[in-house]
Amino acid sequence: MSSNDIIVSLDIGTSKVRAIIGELNNGSINIVGVGSADSQGIRKGAIVDIDQTVQSIRNAVDHAERMVSIEISSVYVGITGNHIGLQSSHGVVAVSNEDREIGFEDIDRVLQAAKVIALPPERDIIGIVPKQFLVDGLEGIHDPHGMIGVRLEVEATIITGAKTAVHNLLRCVEKAGLQVSGLVLSSLAASQIALSKDEKTMGTALVDIGAGATTIAIFENGNIVATSTLPIGGEYITNDISIGLRTQTEMAEMIKLKYGCALIEHAEPDQLFKVPRIGSNSEKEFSQTDLSNIIEPRVVEIFQLVQAEVARIGGKELAGGYVLTGGSVVMPGMLAAAQQVLQTSVRIAVPDFIGVRDPSFTNGVGIIQYASRSSRKGMPSAGAAPAAKSVLKKSSPKKSGFVDKVKNWFSEFI
Structure with missing residues (x-):
């Protein structure tokens, strides 16, 4: 398994925390590992105990790591809750290339321009989802890359969340020893495979x-x-x-x-x-x-x-x-x-992947699908924040010496 073809999603729910490992293979996704642990410290979808949540995340990730013998270093994390808000926005930039061909840099700039909105101090921008792009006034464009134009616009939906909830979620994942590749709105991710x-x-x-x-x-x-x-x-x-x-x-x-x-x-x-x-x-x-x-x-x-x-x-x-x-x-x-x-x-809706054919896995598998599609388009992870330079994070093979094997053997009974 190539370490560059791995995407890991983390779905933190009220009853279960699930870590799902997806392998990209010629544009398709294979689910190669699933880790699940009972949720502690979560009530009605909100984090109420940092330490218990951190331990639940570690348990789920350890379970997934043991299945495929790799070390997970970074994850895409699903976020949900009644603090989530949607806000329409509009961004405009001039195409920077001399030949007027729209590149990924122009798309990134227009998305960043759309993020410049007035927000209350207690809210953060979680992500941005383009509704449509406009090139010199021409509407209904979903991917303007490679088109010729002078003026690039985007009509987008800005996803915002309560700063406290976002920071607590990021803190839990980081205290569990993981890097956050991006936050993805769970319902948006689930729609990738459910709808x-x-x-x-x-x-x-x-x-x-x-x-x-x-x-x-x-x-x-x-x-x-x-x-x-x-x-x-x-x-x-x-x-x-x-x-x-x-x-x-x-x-x-x-x-x-x-x-x-x-x-x-x-x-x-x-x-x-x-x-x-x-x-x-x-x-x-x-x-x-x-x-x-x-x-x-x-x-x-x-x-x-x-x-x-x-x-x-x-x-x-x-x-x-x-x-x-x-x-x-x-x-x-x-x-x-x-x-x-x-x-x-x-x-x-049930995910159509071996090992996760259960509605409870829809969010986790959807996050992997969402991240991989953003990567294949070559665009920034529009619905994820902080935006990752690459959707694929290296995962080094897990060292399994004699002592580690004994520890793992005992952990199955404890």
Whole structure:
């Protein structure tokens, strides 16, 4: 494996931290390593404990490193949250070459010009996404490189975030011993593999239902036009099960994953399981139907909130409907429940890569796809900040002497 063909993404979620290693091979991506660790220090998608988050990142990265025997030195990091904002901007520059051929330097200059906007002191620019370029007034250009012109303009969307949230995220990654190649808006990255070109053009809501938060991004005319985060997700379903069955939260999560069904009509009354009760040494038997009676009201509420939020941020008539992703949508009956509540076309997006065919990996794989496409175009990583000179970072082979092998062997049991 060539060390120059590696991109590593880091997806820090409420329940899991995932490090995914992608290998570029003739323009295509192969997922060669996946590391996952339980999240500690994250609540509702926000960092609440730096040290615990750092340890979770280290655990996930170590897991990924052991799979492919390389040392990860830098990562692209996904960012999300209710602090994210979108702002339209416009940039203009004169083409610098004597022959008036537009080069990558001109594209970089016009993007930097678009970043010159008035911002409150508590906000930072996370990235910039070009909507279209204009060459001497000609509109609708997606890649002006190589064209002839005198005046280059760009209409772009500036992605901003709260300075505190951005700096805490960068600090966690750096304290874990990693360099940050760039920050990428998670919903923008996920759209690379979750949405088709037509869906982005027609108007579609991409809904990422995680453990602690649900992120909504609306795409129209090929661009992201609105985003919002609701502080509700799969954890609320787990808490409802814990209270309803009077059992510990960990047990409730296990029951949800094994027997959960989002619709009562899809549940099997003869599917039985026993649950240890809090304050008692005995176990009580329940059916999947009993469990669905607890789960369905919360699932319906989540989709009702999503529908109301989409209408609030401007996505009232979406021809492309809704596309669901995130770890919480794998529960049986979720798609049918969404279709009943939203009353429009709904589908679940799953990455089509070996080893990560699960909606919970959509963000992580999307970050790799987003970074690789920016690199192939030769343009700066438009949606990522700080912009990296190269999307590919060298990863030196991991030294595995006898002592390291013994340590790794013991770590599997500790």
